[in-house]
Amino acid sequence: ETGVTQTPRHLVMGMTNKKSLKCEQHLGHNAMYWYKQSAKKPLELMFVYNFKEQTENNSVPSRFSPECPNSSHLFLHLHTLQPEDSALYLCASSHSGLAADTQYFGPGTRLTVL
């Protein structure tokens, strides 16, 4: 295991539902990331938090709302999603957010929007 856990592992939701994805890292890192992985596409960076402050929002629609209450926990709140939002959502963490730092990924949440 990488030290990064994600729950739930699978989620099916309707377009009108509200749900949240949770990520927890046990590595003592200070930077946390949300990525979206779709078939045949590169991983897309969504959000970056460094020392609990959001430092990157990669033009993500407002129906995705991140929350980072502390350096160990990261949430992604979902509401009124679209079917094209179905994908694998990966959380990652790194020590300090610098280019040389290795990012450690969780196993992902497989999201299906009906």
Next chain:
Amino acid sequence: QKEVEQDPGPLSVPEGAIVSLNCTYSNSAFQYFMWYRQYSRKGPELLMYTYSSGNKEDGRFTAQVDKSSKYISLFIRDSQPSDSATYLCATPQNTGTASKLTFGTGTRLQVTL
């Protein structure tokens, strides 16, 4: 033009073969390159990294960067069924106070018995 391009495969090879996985990149300012391996139902994990040009070897794996042609390669010698996974090349860029990893699409590798 995508910043990092990678053939998605799938690539199927017999056990024991030498595998060559490749990426091209567009920005000559990129200096640091990584290879991540992603098994089915898992997140990516860092396999190797290399800085600037040249080769780096780790066991059966060799990472190679040719900056003149903006070409990145990962060679796997004596491939094993356990090497079956998706291999993603990536390069980091600093944005503000955090690092943004730009990934290729990944190449799915299947090593058959």
